[in-house]
Amino acid sequence: MVHLSPELKSRLSIPLSIGSFEVNSRVLQSPLSGVTDLVFRRLVRRYAPASMMYTEMVNATGLHYVKQLPKLMEVDPDERPISIQLFDCRPDFLAEAAQMAVDEGADTVDINMGCPVNKITKNGGGSSLLRDPETAEAIVRAVVKAVKVPVTVKTRIGWTEKEINAVEFGQRMQDAGAQMLTLHGRTRAQGYNGPAKWEWIGRVKQVLSIPVIANGDIFSVEAAIRCLEQTGADGVMCSRGTLGYPFLVGEIDHFLKSGELREPPTASERLQCAREHLQMLWEYKGDRGIRQARKHMTWYAKGFPGAADLRGQLCNIETVDQGCELIDRALAQLAEISADLDANRFDRLTAEVDSESTSLAIAS
Numbered sequence: 548m549v550h551l552s553p554e555l556k557s558r559l560s561i562p563l564s565i566g567s568f569e570v571n572s573r574v575l576q577s578p579l580s581g582v583t584d585l586v587f588r589r590l591v592r593r594y595a596p597a598s599m600m601y602t603e604m605v606n607a608t609g610l611h612y613v614k615q616l617p618k619l620m621e622v623d624p625d626e627r628p629i630s631i632q633l634f635d636c637r638p639d640f641l642a643e644a645a646q647m648a649v650d651e652g653a654d655t656v657d658i659n660m661g662c663p664v665n666k667i668t669k670n671g672g673g674s675s676l677l678r679d680p681e682t683a684e685a686i687v688r689a690v691v692k693a694v695k696v697p698v699t700v701k702t703r704i705g706w707t708e709k710e711i712n713a714v715e716f717g718q719r720m721q722d723a724g725a726q727m728l729t730l731h732g733r734t735r736a737q738g739y740n741g742p743a744k745w746e747w748i749g750r751v752k753q754v755l756s757i758p759v760i761a762n763g764d765i766f767s768v769e770a771a772i773r774c775l776e777q778t779g780a781d782g783v784m785c786s787r788g789t790l791g792y793p794f795l796v797g798e799i800d801h802f803l804k805s806g807e808l809r810e811p812p813t814a815s816e817r818l819q820c821a822r823e824h825l826q827m828l829w830e831y832k833g834d835r836g837i838r839q840a841r842k843h844m845t846w847y848a849k850g851f852p853g854a855a856d857l858r859g860q861l862c863n864i865e866t867v868d869q870g871c872e873l874i875d876r877a878l879a880q881l882a883e884i885s886a887d888l889d890a891n892r893f894d895r896l897t898a899e900v901d902s903e904s905t906s907l908a909i910a911s
């Protein structure tokens with residue numbers, strides 16, 4: 548049984564201040580490439596209206612040459628609070644991209660210094676900046692100078708186990724003008740494997756005066772509370788736990804604010820959410836949206852009788868109608884066998900979601 552201590556409740560009951568910008572929630576939805584587009588954020592926001600959300604990461608060099616806003620940088624006009632995340636190694640390109648982000652409506656601009664993917668690190672971006680703190684510092688200084696909104700950094704604890712430099716790196720980002728640091732408690736070498744080392748997040752929190760947000764392995768309300776207690780962090784950021792489960796950020800936010808657990812969605816409610824997600828992706832992106840929807844659909848279809856078969860079919864859909872028909876059929880079957888709805892409540896199956904979703908997402 549998860550318990551919210553009075554100390555934690557009162558510490559986190561005030562708004563999160565990111566420089567001059569205030570956010571009325573201590574739970575954030577992370578940037579996830581291929582996932583956190585405008586459609587996904589709309590679903591998360593329905594259950595967590597006050598939470599900060601992030602776009603997928605955007606390449607500043609691409610923006611410099613194309614000068615056209617890519618779809619992944621699009622923000623709903625009434626979508627607040629929102630941060631646009633950028634990656635690159637060129638301070639001048641990042642400063643220019645940050646101005647475009649602000650024009651699009653970003654409340655804060657976040658710089659990705661944690662992505663482990665070779666394609667990004669070999670060009671000097673993402674987590675490779677952990678090994679090049681001079682450039683990382685120059686980036687933050689240039690972006691802070693270029694925009695009026697707060698600039699934040701999302702990074703990892705180090706490049707390898709032997710090169711953990713989160714404390715010095717975080718201090719340097721703060722000195723350069725970053726207004727918040729989100730720390731994923733893994734090294735670049737870990738990728739997404741092994742447990743996140745929250746103890747490093749606690750060490751960084753102890754020395755920084757800007758807010759420190761804990762990230763890594765937040766798959767449930769219980770994990771979020773444990774992480775906040777252990778690290779003393781100013782908030783938590785959910786990532787893979789939200790794949791096929793846009794309810795998580797809202798569940799944690801609700802618990803932190805009320806001390807009460809929100810009733811988890813039933814299998815049918817999750818499938819209805821999947822159906823809506825599919826339709827919205829189709830309306831927003833057309834055929835490309837259907838291709839992207841396949842992985843989302845397989846993440847939703849878990850933990851009820853017939854889920855494995857449904858996953859196999861959903862990952863091959865070609866049209867929105869095909870997907871909706873499959874989901875409608877599954878919903879009808881669930882209704883038949885759900886004399887007792889409780890029997891169909893979703894087991895969170897975090898370990899399964901964790902490993903399957905990551906490999907699917909990264910493969911896509």
Ligand SMILES: Cc1cc2nc3c(=O)[nH]c(=O)nc-3n(C[C@H](O)[C@H](O)[C@H](O)COP(=O)(O)O)c2cc1C
Pocket residue numbers: 577578579580581582602603604632659661662701731739743762763764765766785786787788905908909
């Ligand atoms: C599919 C996928 C895409 C991701 N895309 C981004 C991204 O665009 N920007 C970013 O800063 N981190 C990205 N991440 C990293 C997550 O935001 C997060 O730091 C990481 O998954 C650790 O949290 P978790 O253990 O709760 O999943 C991505 C992770 C995954 C699995």
